[in-house]
Amino acid sequence: MKYWKYYLVALLVILVDQLSKWAVHTYMQPGMPGEIPLIGDWLKLHYTLNPGMAFGVELPPPYGKVLLTSFRIVAVCFIIYLIRKYWRLGAASGLLACGGLILGGAIGNLIDSIFYGVVYDNAPFNAPTPWLHGQVIDMIYVDIYEGFLPESWPLIGGMHLSLWPIFNIADSAIFVGVVLILIFQGRFFAEHTYEAHPVQPIHRDPAEASEVV
Numbered sequence: 001m002k003y004w005k006y007y008l009v010a011l012l013v014i015l016v017d018q019l020s021k022w023a024v025h026t027y028m029q030p031g032m033p034g035e036i037p038l039i040g041d042w043l044k045l046h047y048t049l050n051p052g053m054a055f056g057v058e059l060p061p062p063y064g065k066v067l068l069t070s071f072r073i074v075a076v077c078f079i080i081y082l083i084r085k086y087w088r089l090g091a092a093s094g095l096l097a098c099g100g101l102i103l104g105g106a107i108g109n110l111i112d113s114i115f116y117g118v119v120y121d122n123a124p125f126n127a128p129t130p131w132l133h134g135q136v137i138d139m140i141y142v143d144i145y146e147g148f149l150p151e152s153w154p155l156i157g158g159m160h161l162s163l164w165p166i167f168n169i170a171d172s173a174i175f176v177g178v179v180l181i182l183i184f185q186g187r188f189f190a191e192h193t194y195e196a197h198p199v200q201p202i203h204r205d206p207a208e209a210s211e212v213v
Contacts, residue, residue, distance in 0.1 A: 013104025101177035108170030
């Protein structure tokens with residue numbers, strides 16, 4: 001069962017992700033007062049809560065969060081199944097490692113959704129229950145650009161643009177896993193990489209076989 005090593009990749013992502021979230025919650029103040037510059041004003045640590053999906057997109061309350069969490073559980077189970085399936089098909093180890101990154105990131109944010117409303121008491125005030133309504137802790141702030149586009153630009157000139165994603169280790173693992181699959185898909189999905197792992201034959205005792213007959 002060598003495919004378990006790809007689940008260990010996921011476990012490593014989960015441990016690093018949860019440790020980073022614990023440290024941010026324990027030692028940092030939320031928002032700008034607790035902001036820590038890492039690389040000038042471009043890369044910072046910034047403690048914020050995300051009640052929904054990527055970019056703060058939320059499903060309608062009061063049970064939209066429960067639906068989102070349920071979907072994440074199904075997605076995690078499906079990724080676990082896919083890693084084992086593609087291992088049996090002899091898929092490239094790089095593809096399976098990327099699957100481990102994506103799995104670890106998905107579980108990392110799933111833990112936030114299920115438990116953080118209770119553990120860190122960060123469920124929204126209007127949540128019907130703290131369980132399944134925890135908010136994801138984000139902290140990696142990439143301040144790319146914020147301002148008005150030049151008036152001379154057609155169609156979008158003069159528009160205000162904000163590019164400042166805030167994410168966490170789990171999000172990063174998912175992003176890296178997906179990007180690597182897209183970049184190396186020609187190699188990962190090449191036909192010659194799929195050499196199915198042989199299924200071990202079941203050896204019967206001759207005496208048992210004669211009894212069956």
